Amino acid sequence: MSFDTDTQETTVIETRPEAELDLPWNVIIYNDPVNLMGFVTMIIRRIFGYSEEKAAQLMLEVHHLGRSVVWTGEREKAELYVQQLQSFQLLAAMQKSD
Secondary structure (H helix, E strand, O other): OEEEOOOOEEEOOOOOOHHHHHOOEEEEEEOOOOOOHHHHHHHHHHHHOOOHHHHHHHHHHHHHHOEEEEEEEOHHHHHHHHHHHHHOOOEEEEEEOO
């Protein structure tokens, strides 16, 4: 915290550890009762460019386990992927990777 004695203003500067900024982020798709399995597979392929086999594997993980981490990487890209998934009405979120 620094004090400017001329104007009596207080400036607070928040700092985050570098490790926190560099953490990878997971993009997660959750199971829902609305979207068909074939549709979810198609959207995963379209957004992430995965093969049919990889997309189907992730879709089945969503279907059987209730969720699947479909991508891990930098925060900005994770935000974009979540937005794209949500634009197709999929339940998707991002979470810090452990």
